[in-house]
Amino acid sequence: MPAPKTTLNPLRRPDGSATHSQNGYTIIGAVNGPIEVQRRDEIPDEAAIEVNVRPATGVGSPKERRIEQVLTTLLRNIILTHDYPRTLIQLTLQILSTPSTHSTLPSASSLPVLPALINTAYATLLAGSIRLSTTLAAVLVAVPKRFGKGEAVIVDPDPEEGGSELEAVARKGGLHVFAFDGRGEAVLAESEGDFGIEDWEEACEAARGVCCGLQDESPDVMEVEGAKRSMVRGLRELVKGEVEKEGRWRGEG
């Protein structure tokens, strides 16, 4: 699986922006806020959150509207909305590219793209200096049918490599998306397909490992293992790189 890749602030005009690639999807996000809100959307003591998801081709459909709904609900719990009363935080997520297997997946399935959208949204908010209560990391888990007889759960499947596999799971197994906050608590769980409760629990634990890592992970251990770094650690390194880039002038002269 190729590691998720993120860049902060590729765009100049919005308050914050980020690009992110995961599961073969590349997404660019931009946030503006806090800005003036329309009278009918105004909330007296907190910020209104607007999420726009734009597909790679064509205009949005009810599928995108549903994803927007899921994201808005999720982000309302992450953003400190009470710090920005009577304002609007406007987030736009444009899907830039989809994996070649995208069209073979069941058309109603919105789960393969969801983790990439969630992680882009979070990186964008971070780049836009919106006050947040915690970190957020999301991952896709595929559980093949008849799990338990030798077949393992696939965390963060790569549609380019195991495309047919993912397609098979999407048709005859369970697909799950989990998102975890900084304390390792699940803040989002979306599932579809055919699965049992043991499959779900197994998938949840596997996802938690990838998103949050071990509680006592130390930098040295992670250096050795290399590839097995958690997504929260990746986020920390991303921010560190950005801080070094911005503070370049400190090192000179």
Next chain:
Amino acid sequence: MSEPTILLPGDTIPPTLLPSPASTKPLTLGPGLRHIPPSTITAALSGPLHTDPRKNALWIENNGGRYIPVAGDLVICSMHHSSVDAYHCVITPYTAPATLPQLAFEGASKKTRPVLAPGALVYARISVAGKHMEPELECVHPGTGKAEGLGPLKGGMVWDVSLGMARRLLLPPGKMREVGGLVLLEALAEKVRFEVAVGRNGRVWVEGGSVGVTLAVGRAVIETDEGGLGVEEQRRLVARVLRGM
């Protein structure tokens, strides 16, 4: 100075990083931090944690995002429209306009008040700000009644810079080089005459007397900001700019 700790939102700040537990001054939390009673302090933004033991303060340095008005800050805003006794000015795009009373200028009275057309630039101080209300501006020191450099900006041109750069440019002259690592304006001013106003909202106004000087100074500021130029690179940039003039 040791490497500052990089924080992510939700990280709890360990008591060992607090500046001085024995200080008599109350602990001051700057931008990016959040106090959860009784005694937990967590980060709300990402970035390096900075502390000032003398002021018993800590904050998160952050360069991005939209400017949030704070009372006492100097900003460059543009006039949007005027009402009976106040002008309404835009500090950052797409936010609710701030009010600038027509009498909040030096020497203004009911009969003589400055005339500002929509789109005019004003250098003002934020007198009142809070998250629940629109900010209020003033162009006069409330104690002395003097403008102290504030007021309408005529001529020149405005550039957008990052909020971190605006903060560095607003440091007092003595500190600008040591703390902010900026020698650009001083070095340019040795050779050419120009006027600069810096707004905390990430705007820099430059008036050089001629279009050439204005553009050269403004673009040098932008280049320093975007490239994160150090002191030596700034000197080289100044030499290049002066050659081109």
